[in-house]
Amino acid sequence: MKIKILKYSLAALTILFGFLAWRSIDRAINVPDASVWGMPTILFSLFFVLSYLDVIVIKKIAILQLIFLAIFVSSFAYIYSFWHIVAVSLSYLFALWALLKIKKDLRLNVKISLWKSIRTGSTLLLFAISMMITSQYYFEVKDLDSAHLIPQFNVGAMTGGLTTKIISAMNPQFKNLDQDGLTVDQFILQTAQGQNQDSGISDNMNDQIDQTIERSNPKLTAAQKNILKEEALKKVSDTNSEISKGQNELILQEGRNKFSEISGTDLTGSEKVSDVLSGLVNRKINQYLGSGLSDSEKSSPLPYIMAIGLFLTVLPLGSLLNTLWMLIVELIIWIFIKSELISIAKIPVEMEVIE
Numbered sequence: 001m002k003i004k005i006l007k008y009s010l011a012a013l014t015i016l017f018g019f020l021a022w023r024s025i026d027r028a029i030n031v032p033d034a035s036v037w038g039m040p041t042i043l044f045s046l047f048f049v050l051s052y053l054d055v056i057v058i059k060k061i062a063i064l065q066l067i068f069l070a071i072f073v074s075s076f077a078y079i080y081s082f083w084h085i086v087a088v089s090l091s092y093l094f095a096l097w098a099l100l101k102i103k104k105d106l107r108l109n110v111k112i113s114l115w116k117s118i119r120t121g122s123t124l125l126l127f128a129i130s131m132m133i134t135s136q137y138y139f140e141v142k143d144l145d146s147a148h149l150i151p152q153f154n155v156g157a158m159t160g161g162l163t164t165k166i167i168s169a170m171n172p173q174f175k176n177l178d179q180d181g182l183t184v185d186q187f188i189l190q191t192a193q194g195q196n197q198d199s200g201i202s203d204n205m206n207d208q209i210d211q212t213i214e215r216s217n218p219k220l221t222a223a224q225k226n227i228l229k230e231e232a233l234k235k236v237s238d239t240n241s242e243i244s245k246g247q248n249e250l251i252l253q254e255g256r257n258k259f260s261e262i263s264g265t266d267l268t269g270s271e272k273v274s275d276v277l278s279g280l281v282n283r284k285i286n287q288y289l290g291s292g293l294s295d296s297e298k299s300s301p302l303p304y305i306m307a308i309g310l311f312l313t314v315l316p317l318g319s320l321l322n323t324l325w326m327l328i329v330e331l332i333i334w335i336f337i338k339s340e341l342i343s344i345a346k347i348p349v350e351m352e353v354i355e
Helices: 002-030 038-057 061-077 082-108 114-141 155-170 172-178 184-195 203-216 222-263 273-289 302-338
Strands: none
Touching: 002 038, 002 061, 002 114, 038 061, 038 082, 038 114, 038 302, 061 082, 061 114, 082 114, 114 302, 184 222
């Protein structure tokens, strides 16, 4: 009786966590605040552990087939299309192949080795689940615009600093562009100041003031001449400051307009230059990879690229975690044996040997 309850419980939990695993993929795609990797990894880990336990504890292949059929079909609750049905069918066949390999190895063992038996089919099962995850992901995102896809890569954080470094290296005039936190207004003024180094009072201006004072009042003492010169220089400096202030306002306004044209948005001048440049890079990526292509008959390659990248990420990650899953399975089976929920019997067998 205890073994039956154990089998039914394992089967129910496997189906439940399989359904929750597909749900976690759906939430990772469609819910902005959902965990992208954490929750799916936990749920799929529980699913694999329970699947291995099912294969070990449940003897009838037909029951295992029904369990996995229910798990794979439950993904249709989130995505339903012809090609997803094809992907699910292929994945199901690979999963059954994996289960049969594990079962066969368990039967042929003279001494039970769960580690060896699970490894004979774990790669196929990992491949099947990775195919399912990729299929569900692709068919859920293929019609989304690129704005929902690109931000997940955090392109701005990666390309902003790189872009400023490249530009400042190519043109020394933009050497200040790579400063951390440099705003649009600061960059505009620094560039303008670099082009107008002679905006201050020159030596020629000093000589002209001296000559003017000498011609107009030649009998003044040197101290009086210095006082008059300082007053004249102060007036010239104040005038230059007023002119420079007005010029700066015009320069800032013109510079903001130019940056606004580049970025495609109205700027106030307080934005970071690196953010503006990274936004420009992101828009170019959206134009070439996004779903809003000028030719409506063409489909975006971005969902294909991301789906392939996901598959190439999930499969190696699952291979790494598989060692942990098998250790957990061995520990659980050891607990089952110690608690007498299951037992290991020794039976005589006939074997074919070559003499």
